Amino acid sequence: xxxxxxxxxxxxxxxxxxxxxxxxxxxxxxxxxxxxxxxxxxxxxxxxxxxxxxxxxxxxxxxxxxxxxxxxxxxxxxxxxxxxxxxxxxxxxxxxxxxxxxxxxxxxxxxxxxxxxxxxxxxxxxxxxxxxxxxxxxxxxxxxxxxxxxxxxxxxxxxxxxxxxxxxxxxxxxxxxxxxxxxxxxxxxxxxxxxxxxxxxxxxxxxxxxxxxxxxxxxxxxxxxxxxxxxxxxxxxxxxxxxxxxxxxxxxxxxxxxxxxxxxxx
Numbered sequence: 010x011x012x013x014x015x016x017x018x019x020x021x022x023x024x025x026x027x028x029x030x031x032x033x034x035x036x037x038x039x040x041x042x043x044x045x046x047x048x049x050x051x052x053x054x055x056x057x058x059x060x061x062x063x064x065x066x067x068x069x070x071x072x073x074x075x076x077x078x079x080x081x082x083x084x085x086x087x088x089x090x091x092x093x094x095x096x097x098x099x100x101x102x103x104x105x106x107x108x109x110x111x112x113x114x115x116x117x118x119x120x121x122x123x124x125x126x127x128x129x130x131x132x133x134x135x136x137x138x139x140x141x142x143x144x145x146x147x148x149x150x151x152x153x154x155x156x157x158x159x160x161x162x163x164x165x166x167x168x169x170x171x172x173x174x175x176x177x178x179x180x181x182x183x184x185x186x187x188x189x190x191x192x193x194x195x196x197x198x199x200x201x202x203x204x205x206x207x208x209x210x211x212x213x214x215x216x217x218x219x220x221x222x223x224x225x226x227x228x229x230x231x232x233x234x235x236x237x238x239x240x241x242x243x244x245x246x247x248x249x250x251x252x253x254x255x256x257x258x259x260x261x262x263x264x265x266x267x268x269x270x271x272x273x274x275x
Contacts, residue, residue, distance in 0.1 A: 223244065
């Protein structure tokens with residue numbers, strides 16, 4: 010584990026070298042967060058309850074999205090691994106006594122650690138400045154279930170990211186389809202822009218058959234305590250199912266991709 014801890018520390022140092030990139034990323038995330046807060050505050054000026062959420066629950070959902078984007082949806086591997094495959098840099102890890110996926114997961118954890126620090130500060134600042142009254146659970150069990158589900162969501166997103174990265178073995182111009190997948194489909198179906206139950210029930214049910222709502226939407230349902238204990242355990246069971254399935258598919262696709270991988274001149 011020492012070598013992966015070293016990867017974690019080196020990744021943190023890398024962020025401090027390229028500080029402007031990180032600051033611009035955090036600024037973009039903060040503006041997105043601020044926009045959602047103002048949008049939903051405007052909606053609730055004339056309503057007490059909307060789509061089954063009162064204002065404090067909806068604000069908790071928006072704040073939760075800001076938090077989980079930093080914890081779950083921040084990933085170095087989502088961008089770096091495809092580039093390493095396309096540019097033939099993957100060889101430098103394949104010939105070393107290091108597991109490629111553990112290496113990139115260590116880098117992901119470093120990115121998440123920094124994002125958590127900044128996003129908590131951003132949330133604290135906005136809550137104090139705007140006097141936001143958001144919902145917090147009343148039982149300790151809700152906190153425990155929430156953080157357990159978030160931990161599973163982090164692992165699920167990493168597996169989804171590394172699986173989609175394998176596309177680079179077959180397609181050189183991988184950035185466009187990954188952007189379409191990551192921004193349009195994944196974030197929309199995960200519930201980043203709004204709770205999925207504001208949509209017609211048939212669409213919500215269809216989205217629930219995919220792994221994406223379990224990254225953002227369902228963890229925040231647990232936080233808002235709009236699902237019971239039994240439903241929470243069901244969510245964890247479905248998350249575990251998707252983790253095992255995508256882990257299996259990722260490993261199979263990865264092995265096939267390595268047979269096609271060529272690194273001439275490296």
